[in-house]
Amino acid sequence: MTPEQIKLVQESFARVAPDAEEASQVFYTRLFEQAPEVRPLFKGDMRDQGKKLMAMLATVVQGLNDLDALMPAIRALAVRHNDYKVEPAHYDHVGAALLWTFEQALGDAFTAETRKAWSEAYGVLAGAMIAASAEAR
Template identity: 35%
Template structure:
């Protein structure tokens, strides 16, 4: 299900604000992820500087291509296969999505409207569906 033009704009606008935050959201995201779901810590290297950078770059590209997510399918397929190799289970996509969106809500506070949350949830659901599909088919 494609995002509406309004949702695309909400994601872009909110992401612009998120990226201006004093602390990189990717660092806050991993902190919250490990705090709320400590069992996933074992899936990551001890040193997270590279991981937080790559995670942010991935979200950057996703937001840049939000109006045409089909273009992202090959990249997401590769990413999905890597996640399988790392030991990621499909149910963990929901955990990551919830923590990511909650991290954005924490950063933006009242500026993260219910409409912005729904737009991010739609984007994440579509992205995760592609990745789960690719990881289960082994393409």
């Protein structure tokens, strides 16, 4: 990722973070609409799940400046996702729901450049998780 892309991701996340609970609800609503087959993978309270999602996003967004330092946490997360029966195809659904959520939250501020930056960031994250998940199996 370029420094400009990292900045776009961090700035756009900072605009959404104050409404983290709402953003996570929008995200999961969209995810379950688009991929109802993933709904059974979520067993706990969705509010708690939303808090975990937003906390992990905050960690990732802040860690984009040093991906090498971030990767051990990402790999550990991927291994935990194996226990939840997450499949590689699920990452596409999550990415689409994430981009849609930011588009809804940011409106016109979710520019083509911001979308591309988020796509790149998510691609790095998802790629690392899919690889780590496969390696752990």
